[in-house]
Amino acid sequence: MHAEDLERPIGDLPLGEPVCVRPDTRVRDAVRTLQQGRIGCVLVTDDDGLILGIFTERDVLRRLATLGAAGGDLPISEVMTARPKVLHADDSIVYALHEMHIGGYRHIPLTDGSGRPVKIASVRHMVDYLAERLGVRDAGEANS
Amino acid sequence: MDRHAVQEDLEQFEEELDREDTYLPQVALEISVEELHLRNHETIGPDASIQGAIDAMLAANIGCLPVVENDRLVGIITERNILHKVAPDFERMDTRTVREVMVLEPVSVRHDASVASAIRLMHEGRFRHLPIVDAHDHVEGTLSVRNIVEYVVDHFPAEVLNLPPTPVERNPIQSREGA
Numbered sequence A: 001m002h003a004e005d006l007e008r009p010i011g012d013l014p015l016g017e018p019v020c021v022r023p024d025t026r027v028r029d030a031v032r033t034l035q036q037g038r039i040g041c042v043l044v045t046d047d048d049g050l051i052l053g054i055f056t057e058r059d060v061l062r063r064l065a066t067l068g069a070a071g072g073d074l075p076i077s078e079v080m081t082a083r084p085k086v087l088h089a090d091d092s093i094v095y096a097l098h099e100m101h102i103g104g105y106r107h108i109p110l111t112d113g114s115g116r117p118v119k120i121a122s123v124r125h126m127v128d129y130l131a132e133r134l135g136v137r138d139a140g141e142a143n144s
Numbered sequence B: 001m002d003r004h005a006v007q008e009d010l011e012q013f014e015e016e017l018d019r020e021d022t023y024l025p026q027v028a029l030e031i032s033v034e035e036l037h038l039r040n041h042e043t044i045g046p047d048a049s050i051q052g053a054i055d056a057m058l059a060a061n062i063g064c065l066p067v068v069e070n071d072r073l074v075g076i077i078t079e080r081n082i083l084h085k086v087a088p089d090f091e092r093m094d095t096r097t098v099r100e101v102m103v104l105e106p107v108s109v110r111h112d113a114s115v116a117s118a119i120r121l122m123h124e125g126r127f128r129h130l131p132i133v134d135a136h137d138h139v140e141g142t143l144s145v146r147n148i149v150e151y152v153v154d155h156f157p158a159e160v161l162n163l164p165p166t167p168v169e170r171n172p173i174q175s176r177e178g179a
Helices: A027-037 A057-073 A093-103 A123-133 A139-143 B003-016 B024-030 B050-060 B079-085 B115-125 B145-154
Strands: A041-045 A051-056 A107-111 A117-122 B064-069 B072-078 B129-133 B139-144
Touching: A027 A041, A027 A057, A027 B079, A041 A117, A051 A057, A051 A107, A057 B050, A057 B079, A093 A107, A093 A123, A093 B145, A117 A123, A123 B115, A123 B145, B003 B115, B050 B064, B050 B079, B064 B139, B072 B079, B072 B129, B115 B129, B115 B145, B139 B145
Parallel strands: none
Antiparallel strands: A041 A051, A107 A117, B064 B072, B129 B139
16 A cells, blocks of 8 residues: 555545435434434535535434433434535545544545535545555455 | 454465555554554443443443453444434433343454454454454453544655645534544
């Protein structure tokens, strides 16, 4: 693995597709979306598709563990993290790693030029890329 | 694959890594998981409540706790476990126990394994966390994917990290954890 491997654009990686909900979505339904999609976050977008916030697994524990069952009925706009950090497809992989590191983020949305989400980069994607550059085979190949 | 076979497989993997390569493999080979000096040493017992586990995770700012009983690793409990097995039934979090939702006999990593081996285990097993154990299977802490990210960033040339990647106006950085 060379330093240049980490200077490639983040948009080159096979990242996740964003799952978006409306700001009036109830927390209970957003949690169900996380469960059913087996995803770590949903994005909250407005009528124009612009990102208003992000709601993650950690938020489920943090918000609902303190609010209790009643928290499930709140609109997600009240518990999301507003104006999350975003990246662009031409930002470098190492820049994404750096942002995840200093911000403590596990997920960062990628937006297009107009601020609409196009992908989700997660620490999992980063570790998968590092593993690939280290020559680790995919689990499927390892078992075949 | 049993634990002994996993250990042998990892040792072979480390031997086969390209030592002539210029950047990460050499560094990754030289550093063991133990040498990362991780701060995550929290564990929990199987009879603790889910609420207790959540409180401990949030206090330690970590998404996973090794479950230890009689000084032995018996499971792990993660944010995702709780999300899938408990939420949104939050009424009963203080009566349900860790034992009910924990993952049994989790894959762990030895404290003297290399970071490269840990990356491989996480990649192949789709794990975000690995309990770290000593030679006697005593739990020493938890390795997370975020620790790996920190490790890579810490070893990347500072001049690259300090360069703004694109002259695009960005949202202000939020002061938060765990997005």
